[in-house]
Amino acid sequence: MTAERSAVQNTGAGEELDVLTRLDPAQLERLHGRLEHEAAAAGAVDLAYTTTDTPVGKLLLVATNEGLVRVAFASEHHDGVLAGLAGTISPRILRSPARLEPAVRQLDEYFAGHRRFFDLPLDRRLSKGFRADVLNHLPEIPYGRTESYAQVAAAVGNPKAVRAVGSACATNPLPVVVPCHRVLRSDGAFGGYLGGPDAKAYLLGLESAA
Amino acid sequence: MKPFEQLVTDHGPTVLRVCRAVLGPGPDAEDAWSEAFLSALKAYPQLPSDANHEAWLVTIAHRKAIDVVRRRARIPTPTEHLPESPSSLGLPGNDDDELRQAVAALPLKQREAVALHYLAGLPYAEAAELTGSTTDAVRRAAADGMAKLRAFYRRGQQRATEVAAPDASEGAFR
Numbered sequence: 235m236t237a238e239r240s241a242v243q244n245t246g247a248g249e250e251l252d253v254l255t256r257l258d259p260a261q262l263e264r265l266h267g268r269l270e271h272e273a274a275a276a277g278a279v280d281l282a283y284t285t286t287d288t289p290v291g292k293l294l295l296v297a298t299n300e301g302l303v304r305v306a307f308a309s310e311h312h313d314g315v316l317a318g319l320a321g322t323i324s325p326r327i328l329r330s331p332a333r334l335e336p337a338v339r340q341l342d343e344y345f346a347g348h349r350r351f352f353d354l355p356l357d358r359r360l361s362k363g364f365r366a367d368v369l370n371h372l373p374e375i376p377y378g379r380t381e382s383y384a385q386v387a388a389a390v391g392n393p394k395a396v397r398a399v400g401s402a403c404a405t406n407p408l409p410v411v412v413p414c415h416r417v418l419r420s421d422g423a424f425g426g427y428l429g430g431p432d433a434k435a436y437l438l439g440l441e442s443a444a
Numbered sequence: 445m446k447p448f449e450q451l452v453t454d455h456g457p458t459v460l461r462v463c464r465a466v467l468g469p470g471p472d473a474e475d476a477w478s479e480a481f482l483s484a485l486k487a488y489p490q491l492p493s494d495a496n497h498e499a500w501l502v503t504i505a506h507r508k509a510i511d512v513v514r515r516r517a518r519i520p521t522p523t524e525h526l527p528e529s530p531s532s533l534g535l536p537g538n539d540d541d542e543l544r545q546a547v548a549a550l551p552l553k554q555r556e557a558v559a560l561h562y563l564a565g566l567p568y569a570e571a572a573e574l575t576g577s578t579t580d581a582v583r584r585a586a587a588d589g590m591a592k593l594r595a596f597y598r599r600g601q602q603r604a605t606e607v608a609a610p611d612a613s614e615g616a617f618r
Contacts, residue, residue, distance in 0.1 A: 250590065250597040251562055253546050254465045256539055257457055265460070265474060266452065269481050278485045283449075316447045325488055327447035 270330045280324035282333035285312065288345050289440075290433040293410070295334045295341075298323065301355030302337055305408050307429035322360070341410070347440065350377040352411045360407040364395065368402035375416040378441040382420040404428060410437065446497075448488050452481060455498045458564055459505045465559035466509040468547040469540040476512050480505035502564040506556070506574055513552065546596050553577075554589030561586045 273279045281303070283296040294312040296304040296319060303323070306315040320327055331338075336354060343349035351373070361369050367390045374389075375381050381389070383399045392398070403414040409428050415437040419425045427434035459480060463473040484504050491500065547555060553575075560571035561582065572582045 250594040251558075253539070253542050253597070254558070254563060254593070255461055256543075257460060261474075262456055262460065265456070265477055265481075268474075268478050269452070269485075272478060272482050273485055276482060276486070278482065281447075316449070320445050320447045325445040325448055326485055327449050328452070328485070329449050 266329070270328060270332065273328055274330065274333065278326060279328045279330060279333075280326040281316075281319055282328060282330035283316065284329060284331040284334040284338065286334075286338045286341060288341060290410075290429055290436055293341070295337050296327075297333055297337070298357045298359075300357040300359075302334075302408060302411065303357040303360060305411055307409065307433065309430055310428065337411075344410075345440070347443070354411065356408060356411070358408075361402075364390070364392070364398055365402040365405065367391075368399050369406055369408070369412050369414070372403075372406075372412050372414055372416065375413060377413075380416045380418045380438070382418055383425065384420050386417055400425065413437075416441075445489075445491075445493060448485055451484070451488075451497050451501065455501050456481070458498060459501050461563045462502055462505055462559045463509050464543060465547065465563055466506070466552070466555050467512055468544045470544075472512050472516070473509075476505060476508040479508045479511075483508075498564065499566060499570065502560065502566065503574055506560065546593060549592055549596055550589050553581075554585045554592070557582045557585035558589040558593070562590065 270279075274282070277299075281296055281298060283294060285292050285294050291308040292312075293308075294304070294306040294310075294315060295302065296306075296316070304315065304319060306312055316327060340349055340352050340354060344352070358366060358369070368386060371386060371390050383396045383403075384393070386399045387393050387395045390399075399417070403417050404426055406412055406414040406428065409415070415427060415434045417425065424431055424434050456477075460473065460477050463476040463480075467473045467476060480501065484501055550558070556575050557571060560566045560574060561568060566574070568579045568583045568586070571577075571586075572579045575582065577585075
């Protein structure tokens, strides 16, 4: 039986099966679109995602029913990020560009220099405790301005927790949208960034030019 | 657990081939595919982590396809005034038409056996379990189906019904 099966598979299922195996990729894409629509209507999608090209590389955008839950740089490896979310939130993950359309549009406007803050529902479930406090503070840093890690620590009521502010920024699940790029070292150096130093420099340059 | 999207990417084509082999090209196969993936998505978090994803999806799709076959059998055939609706059979003379003829040439049991064994790669025993049949009957139905497809393939453009010879093993299936 195994020999028969592998023989069929080795020869691309055999000429006589050709008529049964031919598929139009456009049909599969159409069916995927229908599944996105019907699954959303049935409330069966726990995580919808898409990717979008930006000047800082391809960004992965993931949303729950509550809002945007994760933004990831290409350097974080999108497949790995989705696999992680399948474990931490839910494996019911479907590529659903329509659900992320507002986020994509606002990011386009931001990178074009036409948007100074994001008006999107956010799902902050991936941040807990002190890290969540830090990330909640970040949107208060105005567009085009920066704060030091020490200033952020003071602002969230724990002036000594400068390192913890650093690690909160380094693990920001919503980079760009929650502006951890606006936090610098006290000596003016950039400090680390999830998307790499070039991405951080690009975002700060974009905001200071606008 | 893999993101469900990965299952759609990896197994969507095989599941569509199974649906098309059982139902022919057209809206019925697309309905079965869509219903199968939607119900799989709903149930996915409860699936045991060591499950064979393709076999699981093919099982669901096969069930949905048979639902469609039964539904279709209950719909009375119009005899006088045919409704002017778009054809579900595809345009004559293209790939879809060839597939429609090939599917029409085979009885349902043979279509199921060919789809589950040759297209989805299920062992005869699993295909038998899925169709409520026996391993031997499925093996025979798959072989007979393949023989007819071979003849159909050889005769090219000739009408598939001409090669659909009476089949003695048909009654033994199930």
